Every structure is written in structure tokens, then in C-alpha cells.
Amino acid sequence: MTENTAKPSCSHRRFKLNGGRRKKCLDCGATWTTRPKKRGRKPEKKRISALAKTFVDKLTIVQQANRSPASVGALAKRHAKSLALLAERPWPHQTPDGSLIIVIDAIWFRRDEERHTVYLMGLRAVSEDTLHFLRPILRPGNESQKQWQEIVREIPEETRRRIKAIVSDSFAGAGGLAREHGWIFQRCQAHLLLRLEGLCGDNKYAVSWRDGRQETKRLAYALMNTAIEVKAEKIADQFFAMAQDRRCPKRLRRTILETLRSLHEFRACYLHPNLRLPATTNAVENANGRIRSLLNRSRGYRTPESLIRWVVGFLWFHPTVACRPKVATELRR
Numbered sequence: 001m002t003e004n005t006a007k008p009s010c011s012h013r014r015f016k017l018n019g020g021r022r023k024k025c026l027d028c029g030a031t032w033t034t035r036p037k038k039r040g041r042k043p044e045k046k047r048i049s050a051l052a053k054t055f056v057d058k059l060t061i062v063q064q065a066n067r068s069p070a071s072v073g074a075l076a077k078r079h080a081k082s083l084a085l086l087a088e089r090p091w092p093h094q095t096p097d098g099s100l101i102i103v104i105d106a107i108w109f110r111r112d113e114e115r116h117t118v119y120l121m122g123l124r125a126v127s128e129d130t131l132h133f134l135r136p137i138l139r140p141g142n143e144s145q146k147q148w149q150e151i152v153r154e155i156p157e158e159t160r161r162r163i164k165a166i167v168s169d170s171f172a173g174a175g176g177l178a179r180e181h182g183w184i185f186q187r188c189q190a191h192l193l194l195r196l197e198g199l200c201g202d203n204k205y206a207v208s209w210r211d212g213r214q215e216t217k218r219l220a221y222a223l224m225n226t227a228i229e230v231k232a233e234k235i236a237d238q239f240f241a242m243a244q245d246r247r248c249p250k251r252l253r254r255t256i257l258e259t260l261r262s263l264h265e266f267r268a269c270y271l272h273p274n275l276r277l278p279a280t281t282n283a284v285e286n287a288n289g290r291i292r293s294l295l296n297r298s299r300g301y302r303t304p305e306s307l308i309r310w311v312v313g314f315l316w317f318h319p320t321v322a323c324r325p326k327v328a329t330e331l332r333r
Helices: 048-055 061-066 072-088 145-153 157-161 174-181 189-199 210-224 229-244 250-261 282-298 304-317
Strands: 002-004 015-017 022-025 031-036 100-111 114-125 130-133 137-140 163-168 184-187 320-322
Touching: 048 061, 048 072, 048 304, 061 072, 072 304, 100 282, 100 304, 114 145, 114 282, 114 304, 130 282, 137 145, 137 304, 145 174, 157 163, 163 174, 174 184, 184 189, 189 210, 189 250, 210 229, 210 250, 229 250, 282 304, 282 320
Parallel strands: 100 163, 163 184
Antiparallel strands: 002 031, 015 022, 022 031, 100 114, 114 130, 114 137, 130 320
């Protein structure tokens, strides 16, 4: 069956072949092409903007199906195809200008006894308060220094040269990664304080040396929130004295001594005020929590490939997050 696509100004009853699939009217001289008519439903375009219902409006596939004539199965297949197309596109978000700070963190997932880690990186200009995410990267296994070294090397050299400092938690090899590139290293203060919260037994009244544990935690908070170096040295001496007490538990003593050995890294935000460093990785941790919430709500991944597609899709629609510098308590007052 053929379709006449010529203009209807003439009935074109008399025509002749004009080469290939073209025909020519003998009365008006108009030409047209005949194409075989395709059967079935016309294919729908896989629109990337439709993914905003999942990543911006926070609607599950079932909720979207209830608001459209499509079934849940059809909508899920359509969503998966759109997500696969999105993951194949180049990363559209630009890096900020000027000197940069990089904030890194990893989020791990377990599926069928296999563990996979998604590595997240964000760049923030020294003069700004907005963190711009780079494309996330998925690797099998646990977080490691070797994986971070390979991933950081994938950052374009021109961008890597503009990085002046790195902010991360205390994963094994974090300091070596900073020294390898000549970056100033800011250890996450929040991870240290959370660790002390668990060791100091806030909710346990029967723990040994409770008063000493509470005093240790108070000194740690003061040490992390004091911008004046003379005052910080006095607090560090008191912090060290707590570790020398014979009643101090071994795990708490080890944490205190490790903190004092790397105290300049925990206080880099005060030692280098010109870089306006954040004292924690909370900006990336916030994105980690929202990604986990999305995956738990949508149950969207069954394979590592689909996992990284969902993470890419989330950061595609949420490419930035607030990342403000550390302000000491004395300065707030």
C-alpha cells in the first residue's frame, strides 16, 4: 500500500514514474514520493525530561502509572530505556572557574552477596559556596586508596592542577592521596565526633569512667571549634592528659592519640583561612542519603549497571549542593 504525499491542489489522476519512488503529475507537473505505509503503533520518543518525575517530583513508577494511561510494566520499560540513554550522554555540568577544592566520599551497596562502591566527587571554587558534582564512578569491592588514585587521575589535568585542597573522611590512604598531588588535606571533623559519641557512652550510665569520657568529648568539640591556635594548644594538652589517665579505655586512648597525631589535618580549615575550607564532607554525605532514599523508594536497581544509571540520573537533575566554609564558634559570637 502506498501513500500519496503530494499537495491536494490537483487530483493527479494522470502521472508517470519520475525515477526511484518519485512520481510526476502529467497535468500540473507536481512531483511526490510514495512510501510504504508502516503498520502498528508509531514508536514513542524516549524523552529525558520524563525522568524528572522520578528524580525531581519523587514519584515511583507505580505512582506515575496511576497518573497515566500506561501500565506499570510498560512505563518501567520506557523509564529504563530513557535512563540508559541518559547514562550514555556526556556529563553536561561544567566545573567552576578559579582555584578549586575537591570533596570526596564513597557510598557502598550490597547485592547478592556482592559489594559495589560508588565514588562521588564534587568541586567547589574557593570563592563560592556551591559544590558541583562530577560524574559518579562505580567500582566493585570496598573503598580503597588504589581505587581513589585511579579515579582522581581521570579528572582532566587542567582541572586537577587548579585543585588546592581535598576534604574527605579518614579512609585508609586519604593522607597519601593528598600528598601525592600536593593538596592540603582537611579531615572530616564530623566523622571523628561521631566516633567519640559512640565511645563516650552518652546513653549508657553504667559505663566505666563516665565523667572522663564526657570531658574527653567536650575537649574534642572545643578543639574542633577553636580558631585561635594558642587556645587550641592548651586544649590539646588537656586532651592528651585524658589519654594518660589509667582509667581511660584502650579504644578511647587510641582514638585520642590518633587525633593528636593528625591534628593539623583536622584543623586545616583554620590553618588555611584563604581557602575557605569546609570542615566536613556533609555536602556529599547529604547527596549519599538522598540517593539511598531514592533507591529504597523506587527499588530501581538489580544489577551494577542499573545502579550506576540511577545514581547518574539523580546527580544529573541535582548537580549542585551547598558547601559552606567552617566558621569557628568564637567568630559566630
